[in-house]
Amino acid sequence: MKLLIDAELKTHTDKNELVRDVLPENVKGCTVDLTIGAIFMPGSEAGTLGSATKPRTQLTLMQGATAVVSTNEAFCLDGSHSAVVFPASSVSLKGLLMTNPGHVDPNYHGSLHLTVINMGSEPYPLKTGDRLLRTMVFKLDGSTAKKVSSASPLTEELLARLSPDFLDVNKRVDAAAKKAIDAADRRNLLRQAMMPVIVAIVTAVLTVGSGYLSLKDKFEERIARMEIANKDLNAIVRFEQLDSKLRQIGELTPPVPLAKHIEELRAEIDALRKAQNASPKKL
Numbered sequence: 245m246k247l248l249i250d251a252e253l254k255t256h257t258d259k260n261e262l263v264r265d266v267l268p269e270n271v272k273g274c275t276v277d278l279t280i281g282a283i284f285m286p287g288s289e290a291g292t293l294g295s296a297t298k299p300r301t302q303l304t305l306m307q308g309a310t311a312v313v314s315t316n317e318a319f320c321l322d323g324s325h326s327a328v329v330f331p332a333s334s335v336s337l338k339g340l341l342m343t344n345p346g347h348v349d350p351n352y353h354g355s356l357h358l359t360v361i362n363m364g365s366e367p368y369p370l371k372t373g374d375r376l377l378r379t380m381v382f383k384l385d386g387s388t389a390k391k392v393s394s395a396s397p398l399t400e401e402l403l404a405r406l407s408p409d410f411l412d413v414n415k416r417v418d419a420a421a422k423k424a425i426d427a428a429d430r431r432n433l434l435r436q437a438m439m440p441v442i443v444a445i446v447t448a449v450l451t452v453g454s455g456y457l458s459l460k461d462k463f464e465e466r467i468a469r470m471e472i473a474n475k476d477l478n479a480i481v482r483f484e485q486l487d488s489k490l491r492q493i494g495e496l497t498p499p500v501p502l503a504k505h506i507e508e509l510r511a512e513i514d515a516l517r518k519a520q521n522a523s524p525k526k527l
């Protein structure tokens with residue numbers, strides 16, 4: 245097997261052999277540069293610009309966007325030649341990724357179709373005639389028996405199988421945004437539906453709470469009043485006892501020492517005073 249060099253490549257390409265429609269300046273060293281031909285846009289409506297039947301000649305490929313491009317040049321290999329194609333490195337360096345460069349079979353006739361994705365951080369301009377691929381052509385040791393095969397045409401169905409952007413980012417972002425909006429809407433609806441219930445519960449709690457507090461205040465006030473009344477009652481009872489004792493002193497025969505009774509009475513009066521002081525209510 246032998247890799248063809250520029251002089252051999254030129255001889256062939258000048259006669260439209262092996263690779264057709266090659267510009268002389270695109271033959272270099274042992275390679276031939278292949279350029280952008282038609283540009284197709286996955287996701288475009290049938291019959292519109294960019295669809296399988298109406299390719300574009302230029303397209304600004306946004307970041308993450310995909311396109312299908314055919315080569316301007318067409319292979320017309322015989323049974324004893326084969327080729328490999330790979331991206332031009334300057335194109336790859338700018339972030340254009342090609343998903344299907346590879347092998348070109350002996351006896352293959354036709355242009356190539358490449359799926360490209362802009363992986364760069366800038367929009368990538370695609371234009372008919374711009375350099376895209378590079379090919380090396382090999383002279384085989386013998387001739388293969390395989391019959392001529394040609395490029396399968398790019399159809400709307402094939403184009404529809406590709407996503408307009410890498411990993412369907414736009415669609416997924418839209419779906420994620422829609423999901424988030426739906427969830428927010430659902431939360432809002434729930435909030436709106438729950439609001440009257442929450443208001444009713446809060447009102448009920450506040451009503452019961454304030455009722456409970458005023459009831460508690462009333463109870464405490466009543467207990468305080470009862471305590472005072474109880475102290476007052478004790479004082480009245482003690483006064484009555486004192487009164488009856490004073491009467492008894494007057495009736496005692498023979499009379500008991502007065503000093504002892506006075507002592508007892510003083511103690512009683514002190515106790516009464518103390519009880520009176522503890523109670524804010526005057527008798």
Ligand SMILES: Nc1ccn([C@H]2C[C@H](O)[C@@H](COP(=O)(O)OP(=O)(O)OP(=O)(O)O)O2)c(=O)n1
Pocket residue numbers: 344345346347348349352355356357358395
């Ligand atoms: N980007 C490319 C790469 C190759 N080809 C062409 C040239 C090849 O001779 C032919 C088949 O390519 P492969 O053998 O690499 O692919 P398959 O094995 O899938 O094809 P097949 O099943 O037809 O042999 O397609 C193409 O049109 N576009």
